[in-house]
Amino acid sequence: MSVIYLDNNATTKVDPQVIEAMMPYLTEYYANPSSMHTFGGQLAKAVKTAREQVAALLGADESEIVFTSCGTEGDNAAIRAALLAQPEKRHIITTQVEHPAVLNVCKQLETQGYSVTYLSVNSQGQLDLDELEASLTGNTALVSIMYANNETGTIFPIEQIGLRVKERGALFHVDAVQAVGKIPLNMKTSTVDMLTMSGHKIHAPKGIGALYVRRGVRFRPLLIGGHQERGRRAGTENVPGIVGLGKAAELELLHLEEATARERRLRDRLEQTLLAKIPDCEVNGDPKNRLPNTTNIGFKYIEGEAILLLLNKHGICASSGSACTSGSLEPSHVLRAMGLPYTTLHGSIRFSLCRYTTDAEIDRVIEVMPEIVERLRALSPFKNDDAGWLQSQSLVNSH
Amino acid sequence: MWDYTDKVLELFYDPKNQGVIEATGEPGVKVATGEVGSIACGDALRLHLKVEVATDKILDARFQTFGCTSAIASSSALTEMVKGLTLDEALKVSNKDIANYLGGLPEAKMHCSVMGQEALEAAIYNYRGIPLVAHDDDDEGVLICSCFGITDTKIRRVVKENNLTTAEQVTNYVKAGGGCGSCLTKIDDIIKDVEQEVATVSKNSNNGTKTTEILNSGQIATATRPLTNVQKIALIQKVLDEEVRPVLIADGGDVELYDIEGNTVKVILKGACDSCPSSTATLKIAIESRLRDRISKEIVVEAV
Numbered sequence: 001m002s003v004i005y006l007d008n009n010a011t012t013k014v015d016p017q018v019i020e021a022m023m024p025y026l027t028e029y030y031a032n033p034s035s036m037h038t039f040g041g042q043l044a045k046a047v048k049t050a051r052e053q054v055a056a057l058l059g060a061d062e063s064e065i066v067f068t069s070c071g072t073e074g075d076n077a078a079i080r081a082a083l084l085a086q087p088e089k090r091h092i093i094t095t096q097v098e099h100p101a102v103l104n105v106c107k108q109l110e111t112q113g114y115s116v117t118y119l120s121v122n123s124q125g126q127l128d129l130d131e132l133e134a135s136l137t138g139n140t141a142l143v144s145i146m147y148a149n150n151e152t153g154t155i156f157p158i159e160q161i162g163l164r165v166k167e168r169g170a171l172f173h174v175d176a177v178q179a180v181g182k183i184p185l186n187m188k189t190s191t192v193d194m195l196t197m198s199g200h201k202i203h204a205p206k207g208i209g210a211l212y213v214r215r216g217v218r219f220r221p222l223l224i225g226g227h228q229e230r231g232r233r234a235g236t237e238n239v240p241g242i243v244g245l246g247k248a249a250e251l252e253l254l255h256l257e258e259a260t261a262r263e264r265r266l267r268d269r270l271e272q273t274l275l276a277k278i279p280d281c282e283v284n285g286d287p288k289n290r291l292p293n294t295t296n297i298g299f300k301y302i303e304g305e306a307i308l309l310l311l312n313k314h315g316i317c318a319s320s321g322s323a324c325t326s327g328s329l330e331p332s333h334v335l336r337a338m339g340l341p342y343t344t345l346h347g348s349i350r351f352s353l354c355r356y357t358t359d360a361e362i363d364r365v366i367e368v369m370p371e372i373v374e375r376l377r378a379l380s381p382f383k384n385d386d387a388g389w390l391q392s393q394s395l396v397n398s399h
Numbered sequence: 400m401w402d403y404t405d406k407v408l409e410l411f412y413d414p415k416n417q418g419v420i421e422a423t424g425e426p427g428v429k430v431a432t433g434e435v436g437s438i439a440c441g442d443a444l445r446l447h448l449k450v451e452v453a454t455d456k457i458l459d460a461r462f463q464t465f466g467c468t469s470a471i472a473s474s475s476a477l478t479e480m481v482k483g484l485t486l487d488e489a490l491k492v493s494n495k496d497i498a499n500y501l502g503g504l505p506e507a508k509m510h511c512s513v514m515g516q517e518a519l520e521a522a523i524y525n526y527r528g529i530p531l532v533a534h535d536d537d538d539e540g541v542l543i544c545s546c547f548g549i550t551d552t553k554i555r556r557v558v559k560e561n562n563l564t565t566a567e568q569v570t571n572y573v574k575a576g577g578g579c580g581s582c583l584t585k586i587d588d589i590i591k592d593v594e595q596e597v598a599t600v601s602k603n604s605n606n607g608t609k610t611t612e613i614l615n616s617g618q619i620a621t622a623t624r625p626l627t628n629v630q631k632i633a634l635i636q637k638v639l640d641e642e643v644r645p646v647l648i649a650d651g652g653d654v655e656l657y658d659i660e661g662n663t664v665k666v667i668l669k670g671a672c673d674s675c676p677s678s679t680a681t682l683k684i685a686i687e688s689r690l691r692d693r694i695s696k697e698i699v700v701e702a703v
Contacts, residue, residue: 301465302465303441303465303466303467305401305467305468306466309411309468322441322467324466324508329441329574329577330546330577330578342438342439346441379417379463379464379465380465381434381444381463381464381465382438382465389434390438393439395438397439
């Protein structure tokens with residue numbers, strides 16, 4: 001049975017051209033790019049080319065790209081750097097729906113004397129810019145807000161946010177791990193100071209990422225050691241990974257317009273057909289400002305892990321915001337922050353597409369999903385709640 | 400992906416006994432229902448039992464479950480396990496029995512087996528007309544985990560029943576501590592308290608031959624002391640009165656304690672037992688083995 005992979009917000013398949021580009025740097029070109037000999041110089045050139053490719057995807061200058069090991073490192077480095085560069089400021093603003101790579105750093109910083117404002121979101125996962133405005137003070141060192149949410153695909157109005165942040169003199173970091181390659185970006189005209197991206201979300205391998213740091217922004221490194229990355233990230237470069245990231249960035253730029261249009265068409269067909277075929281389900285997230293490849297659908301009265309396992313039996317890979325898939329006992333913090341009712345919250349399924357997704361794969365999901373939902377609803381005591389058990393419970397998520 | 404056993408997957412993909420048992424007014428039969436969990440918590444189980452009134456036997460069991468793979472498999476396993484049992488026998492089914500039936504559950508999913516055991520208990524107490532809060536003081540203790548509404552009483556019970564030693568295990572079994580985590584320290588304290596309690600009971604119950612003294616310093620000292628003659632006579636009389644005589648009386652006989660010399664217990668067989676050709680068997684099986692089991696393996700019973 002072939003795998004139908006609709007979990008591309010978790011990770012993506014490495015593009016064969018990326019593998020091809022990397023192979024020489026896993027075999028014959030093994031020197032250290034910092035070495036003075038010609039052999040090392042060949043690798044330094046490859047790193048430079050990759051830096052240019054990544055910069056092109058972001059609309060940035062190559063000198064503004066710092067290679068990292070992953071999105072988490074990029075987020076951590078940006079937040080720490082912003083605070084170290086402004087030791088007199090002790091306030092951070094972020095949102096309730098960030099990735100743990102930002103949220104958990106902020107929570108730790110709270111224990112170290114920083115105050116953090118976690119902006120709320122509405123039922124579509126959108127921010128209230130007035131709340132942001134009211135939170136900004138002269139003591140705010142950093143505003144760290146994601147470009148697009150990994151679970152719902154909701155896109156935040158980053159440039160509008162940036163204008164407000166700049167007015168108050170704070171630094172602005174954006175976790176764009178889910179947005180890069182799906183939205184055209186141009187750092188030259190942006191208000192963003194730092195921006196995180198990750199390779200494995202754009203068909204590069206795992207273990208490589210990049211951080212954009214606007215020229216002129218004071219940056220204090222997270223990793224201290226050698227002089228690599230202009231002293232902004234010590235450690236011998238992961239040359240094969242960097243070369244792979246560069247090639248992946250080049251391909252993303254090449255395919256951006258056509259791929260996102262195609263993904264949007266397939267996503268919309270999947271979403272609209274499922275909504276039409278299956279009663280009692282709804283799309284979670286902002287219907288207008290949303291990543292073209294992501295749909296998050298809440299199937300009422302049933303639980304996400306059970307849906308995933310039945311999908312898995314058909315070779316279909318997706319994700320859920322249910323507690324049982326998170327290693328925690330609480331469902332998705334993103335969906336909870338949106339105040340979704342409990343009837344929907346636990347049964348949310350995320351389908352995330354990529355440029356390899358085919359019409360036939362979407363057809364297959366459309367074919368099996370109604371049967372899966374019906375089967376689990378037949379087991380559920382809440383579907384036909386004649387005895388009123390469900391009605392006796394609070395149905396609004398008040399977390 | 401969780402590491403589920405083949406049995407869990409089998410009962411998830413092909414659940415047995417799903418559905419409702421409707422009360423049909425069939426003579427001699429009643430339907431009992433037990434509900435636990437909630438949609439807010441993310442898992443819930445409604446268990447239906449069809450009971451033969453005269454025998455207390457569970458003729459059929461079905462379930463409706465909102466929850467994950469292991470919640471559905473645990474519910475299905477439970478219904479398979481209790482069919483054919485009497486209600487008293489079913490009450491002895493523990494969450495560990497459910498997990499064992501499934502070939503084990505991932506530790507983080509043990510709360511699904513606990514949910515099954517609690518639904519069974521709820522159904523049986525509903526059937527017997529006993530309000531759940533009256534028999535189950537889980538809800539009457541001090542609230543420890545406000546995220547999932549779990550009291551110290553419930554945590555104590557699950558810690559004891561499953562020999563849990565860490566707060567993480569408690570979270571896996573009853574969810575307490577799995578939300579904001581602010582109660583984890585309190586859970587640690589409860590575990591320590593239960594461990595101390597269990598250790599004390601264990602010392603006290605070592606064949607009834609040990610006693611425990613609490614010294615002024617608060618330390619526990621244990622001393623081994625043999626039963627006194629008075630204690631031994633009282634115990635033998637108690638076992639005879641409560642466990643032996645009712646059986647013999649039911650058959651038209653009886654027994655009376657005559658004397659005790661060391662480990663020799665002298666009895667007088669009465670009524671049907673006195674003239675019964677199987678009186679030796681009665682002495683050895685009904686009386687001697689019971690006293691050996693309850694008091695001392697050295698006991699010999701003789702008729703006078």
